[in-house]
Amino acid sequence: MARILVVEDDIDMQELYTEFLIKANHQALIASNGEEGLKKIPRFRPDLIILDMGMPRYNGLHLLLSLRRIDRKVPIIIVSGKTGMKDDIEIKLCTQVKSFLYKPVDLNTLKKKIDELIPVSLYTGEHPFPFKEDDNNSLITNPRPKPLAAANKTSSMIGSMLGGCRIDSVLGEGGSGKVYRGLHLAMNMPVAIKILSADSAQDVNDINRFVREGRLLAQITHPNIVKIINMGYESNCYFIVMRYLESENLLNIIKAKKYIPYPIVLNISKQVAMGLSAVHDMKLVHRDIKPSNILLEKSTGIAQIIDFGTVRGNREEEKVTEDGYIVGTPYYISPEQCLGENVDSRSDIYSLGCTLFHALIGYPPFMADNPMDTMIAHVRDPIIEPYSLKAEISPLFSKIIVKMLQKKPQDRYRDMYEVLDELEKVE
Numbered sequence: 001m002a003r004i005l006v007v008e009d010d011i012d013m014q015e016l017y018t019e020f021l022i023k024a025n026h027q028a029l030i031a032s033n034g035e036e037g038l039k040k041i042p043r044f045r046p047d048l049i050i051l052d053m054g055m056p057r058y059n060g061l062h063l064l065l066s067l068r069r070i071d072r073k074v075p076i077i078i079v080s081g082k083t084g085m086k087d088d089i090e091i092k093l094c095t096q097v098k099s100f101l102y103k104p105v106d107l108n109t110l111k112k113k114i115d116e117l118i119p120v121s122l123y124t125g126e127h128p129f130p131f132k133e134d135d136n137n138s139l140i141t142n143p144r145p146k147p148l149a150a151a152n153k154t155s156s157m158i159g160s161m162l163g164g165c166r167i168d169s170v171l172g173e174g175g176s177g178k179v180y181r182g183l184h185l186a187m188n189m190p191v192a193i194k195i196l197s198a199d200s201a202q203d204v205n206d207i208n209r210f211v212r213e214g215r216l217l218a219q220i221t222h223p224n225i226v227k228i229i230n231m232g233y234e235s236n237c238y239f240i241v242m243r244y245l246e247s248e249n250l251l252n253i254i255k256a257k258k259y260i261p262y263p264i265v266l267n268i269s270k271q272v273a274m275g276l277s278a279v280h281d282m283k284l285v286h287r288d289i290k291p292s293n294i295l296l297e298k299s300t301g302i303a304q305i306i307d308f309g310t311v312r313g314n315r316e317e318e319k320v321t322e323d324g325y326i327v328g329t330p331y332y333i334s335p336e337q338c339l340g341e342n343v344d345s346r347s348d349i350y351s352l353g354c355t356l357f358h359a360l361i362g363y364p365p366f367m368a369d370n371p372m373d374t375m376i377a378h379v380r381d382p383i384i385e386p387y388s389l390k391a392e393i394s395p396l397f398s399k400i401i402v403k404m405l406q407k408k409p410q411d412r413y414r415d416m417y418e419v420l421d422e423l424e425k426v427e
């Protein structure tokens, strides 16, 4: 369901639109001229505007010109009686105009256009946040805040405030944003703040993924899963505030030490398996288990899983290339992920197997010169027993990892609890 503002002076047309939109399961609001439309935008916050150009007094063009001065990305469908309207220079300058329809309006075409322009997220009820703007804000006198200088790629966020936190330094950087160390001033507590990059913040899929990450984390309380403190949207930045872990990620530790002694890997494996069992209990799959998404707290050795941006429901289809999840070096992804098939929790078992192998041996189980060949190796190449590469590894632990790394999900463990039971038997 989307919120659609119809700016139209003709009462019969108003009725026609309202009936049509309600039938299509949308929320409709009518404005009888451009001025009224402009006033209603801040309160109604439409997802789409259907705009009649030819109205007396403050007409469609006036509305377009005013809209251009304010920072709103709402798409507009223009309905006009005059053919050739789309060549009008003023209209060309208004990038929000996405479509032109000429009167008499064909409702089927209108429906198609609406479907194209409304983000899928609205249909799935996953609109990025019920962001509440101050209702008294007039869009004209109080335009949306410009992006923090900080949100731009070129300048730094260091020193900015976000969600009551001061941003102090960079902790890590990934595809869709950066993670900063900060201080929650009221709590006087160090925090990690993940901020969606300015580029990703333009993409409704990236926003949804980010919002989903925060909301999922908010549902999980587990000692082996990073704790979320807050999330929000401020100064054009989407952010997630987490408990800061004085830690190192497992990848950096492996890199520094070449490999990790097996008793420590065994300990980490149990902790991560416990965290993952909590995720799987919620019928979710993490889908991006790898060393850089596992943090180890320096003082306690507690392992925590981070990075829930790729989490999906059990059996949701993997989109290998479209989503851009599988980019870079796919050392830890399951054969079914490589093949773009449905994944379930057993895919995380495989990825944990790759992670443990890497930690124990010092390199991942399948490596090739390029991502495609690495994926082919996941699908085809036999697994080498870790025990045969490092004799000090417990043979049982080695066997467990081999079973986790089976090509077919049904040949692996049934679930993380079974993995945990087996790990408990390792000396």
Ligand SMILES: Nc1ncnc2c1ncn2[C@@H]1O[C@H](COP(=O)(O)OP(=O)(O)O)[C@@H](O)[C@H]1O
Pocket (backbone or CB within 6 Å): 171, 172, 173, 174, 175, 176, 177, 178, 179, 192, 194, 226, 242, 243, 244, 245, 246, 247, 248, 249, 292, 293, 295, 306, 307, 308, 309
């Ligand atoms: N809560 C945290 N405490 C300390 N460091 C963190 C925390 N969260 C993330 N990091 C650091 O930031 C890096 C990237 O975080 P991650 O959530 O994996 O983002 P991305 O999606 O960019 O991979 C991690 O590998 C880790 O080094």
Ligand SMILES: [Mg+2]
Pocket (backbone or CB within 6 Å): 174, 292, 293, 307
């Ligand atoms: Mg990560």
